[in-house]
Amino acid sequence: MLTLALWFSHVENTYASDNQDSHASTSYLSQQLEQLVKTNAPDERGLYYFVLPDSHNLTEIPQDPQNPLTLEKVKLGQFLFHETALSINPSNPKHWQQASCASCHFAQAGFRSNLPLALGTGGIGVNNSRKLDPEVSYTNVDKQKILAPSILNVAFQNVMLWDGRAGSHGLNAKEQFVNNTYINRYGLSGLETVGIDGITVHKMGTAAIADIPEYQQLFAQAFPDRPFVSAEVEDKKRAGLAIAAYERTLLANQAPFQKWLKGDRKAMSASELRGGITFFKSSCVKCHAGPNLANMEFHAVGFSDHPSEINGLNLGRSSVTRKAKDDFKFKVPQLYNLSDSSPHGHGASFQTLREVVEYFNHGEPQNLASKHSGNLSIWLKPLNLNDEEIRDLTAFLETGLRDPNLERYVPERIPSGLCFPNNDPVSRKALKCGQ
Ligand code: HEC
Ligand code: HEC
Incomplete structure (x- = not known):
């Protein structure tokens, strides 16, 4: 167990190493992220494809x-x-x-x-x-x-x-x-x-x-x-x-990631930048794309229903389309300011954002019925992220995508x-x- 003194020195150390993330290294991370975001933008707007407009405009x-x-x-x-x-x-x-x-x-x-x-x-x-x-x-x-x-x-x-x-x-x-x-x-x-x-x-x-x-x-x-x-x-x-x-x-146009997209290269910490790189490099951006990080599609990613669901099954999109191929598909949600609230997922089956990240990393559905439906997304598969990548991706979601002034x-x-x-x-x- 950490004593208080040790804990304080641990905090100082984290700070020290964050400071040592010198300007040079964050600007290198920024360049990497910029490349990846642009690769995922479908048109000539580049980074601006992901920018949320000003609320007065x-x-x-x-x-x-x-x-x-x-x-x-x-x-x-x-x-x-x-x-x-x-x-x-x-x-x-x-x-x-x-x-x-x-x-x-x-x-x-x-x-x-x-x-x-x-x-x-x-x-x-x-x-x-x-x-x-x-x-x-x-x-x-x-x-x-x-x-x-x-x-x-x-x-x-x-x-x-x-x-x-x-x-x-x-x-x-x-x-x-x-x-x-x-x-x-x-x-x-x-x-x-x-x-x-x-x-x-x-x-x-x-x-x-x-x-x-x-x-x-x-x-x-x-x-x-x-x-x-x-x-x-x-x-x-x-x-x-x-x-x-x-x-x-x-x-959520004042979130650090939004400021970064608009040119403020100091808006994100090194950890958030690394998390952003993982986000745009891994499966996340296949579904979480566009200014709100939700591509308007429906996908089955295997999250559980809420325990109060009467018959234990919510068929999601197929209750509108009446097509079996849409069973267990839900609308891809936007990803800003999720850390202001808990739990997560349509069935409230995750307490923290880290749990969601670990779930996608693991790639195994919570809801077994969705697994047997044959509709699970091909993107739900092990991602092999290491501990640091999980921590950074969580930081990107928790603070990089959090507008502090709602x-x-x-x-x-x-x-x-x-x-x-x-x-x-x-x-x-x-x-x-x-x-
Ligand atoms: C195949 C498309 C797809 C991929 C890939 C994907 N997601 Fe999602 N994501 C969804 C859908 C659909 C939901 C809503 C599922 C539900 O609630 O049943 C969701 C939910 C979430 C939630 C919970 C949001 C809320 O409102 O509670 C978070 C956080 C999240 N995704 C982050 C990620 C991250 C991080 C990655 C990459 C590791 C990722 N997603 C990959 C489609 C996807
Ligand atoms: C009892 C709590 C509650 C109240 C009050 C409430 N909502 Fe909601 N709202 C929900 C829930 C739960 C859902 C999701 C329902 C679903 O998907 O079937 C939702 C969904 C929505 C959505 C859809 C968002 C999306 O991403 O699909 C909008 C928009 C919305 N509500 C607006 C409103 C407005 C406007 C009012 C007031 C007239 C309102 N809500 C009052 C609980 C509430």
Whole structure:
């Protein structure tokens, strides 16, 4: 066991050796990484193929032509995403106006939930101490049976949810004929679809904000064609469009790797640079490519389902396409700010990012049914990374891909004046709000 003194000298040594990673050696690593990133860029943009746009540069952000981005819409959406006053249809009246979209997707957790199963209305408490209100039954809460993915960098996906069922364009254009999913009735992109549908799914509505003058003004500025009146379907639809517009601006563009791509060669440590080299040299980039490090494909990589899954099997993409070749395939997730939240994987089957790296290095599926399906990706095979490579690849994920300033996307207040992202008594106390 290390004594305290030894531990301190160990820390100093690590520092010393990091400093000794002289400028010359990091610039050599930078050159190596640059070569590899360029090799993996499919077009002449080179490094810029991987760059996330600036959040204020609305024209550079991918968008649905039916929901063009405007600053007014983004501002309204920022409020609505955090607005606990939308939560007006809880199963138990006790939970009226206590949750928001950000209950399950909040900035501090990299827009994930920091829980194996996120909790909306019916939950009490903040961050990873949020739990079921012990006074109500399970059926009275908003709890989905799958890990809440991140909302960061979602502008770079055209279909949404782990099985990709939301969204009527791109990958779903053909699937809609086979399996006309009701949530796609508006003919919009995935993000707009989930924005609108999410309001109903998460037991929300716009009735209680309709007579707040600030919202009337915000809606008029965002959608000048028609006044905001009440709880009509049309108002819910526009609330969803505004939320989607805001979500498109949530970009991890201040992460060290992003700064490095844009020319700040000192933004990453030697260990992060080495990890980046491993990432771009090994299998990872076959699926985790593009500005959000997710290529919009579906793959079976053998992760377990969440134990609460009713029949123990989530077939993933094939539940949309109805094709056996898609059994156990899930959408490739984006990789930024994952270290702000735990656990990982659609079934919450990894506690740490190092565990995920070790899993891919080992190359053996957790979910045996996926192995027998014959659909497992050919990229799930032993990678033979050594300890140092595993450590560096983990550092690349944990800190190289972590934007340290996501709080810039959180509003200082919301127009209802209620507490947010949660407004239950336990959260109010923890947030020191409305006391
Ligand atoms: C109870 C927690 C909870 C609440 C509240 C919640 N979400 Fe989610 N969200 C989830 C879960 C879980 C998933 C994954 C569901 C799936 O894939 O089947 C998800 C998925 C998403 C996705 C898809 C992301 C992707 O990469 O595919 C978007 C977008 C999203 N939510 C937006 C919202 C919006 C907007 C609201 C508010 C209207 C909201 N969420 C409220 C838990 C929640
Ligand atoms: C064949 C495509 C593919 C390859 C290769 C691949 N991944 Fe993934 N990755 C996925 C998919 C699909 C998921 C989601 C699986 C699930 O949850 O069922 C995922 C999930 C992850 C997650 C968890 C994300 C979350 O939101 O919880 C991390 C971290 C990750 N991959 C990192 C890596 C690293 C590092 C490598 C290289 C060693 C790698 N991946 C190689 C497709 C791939």
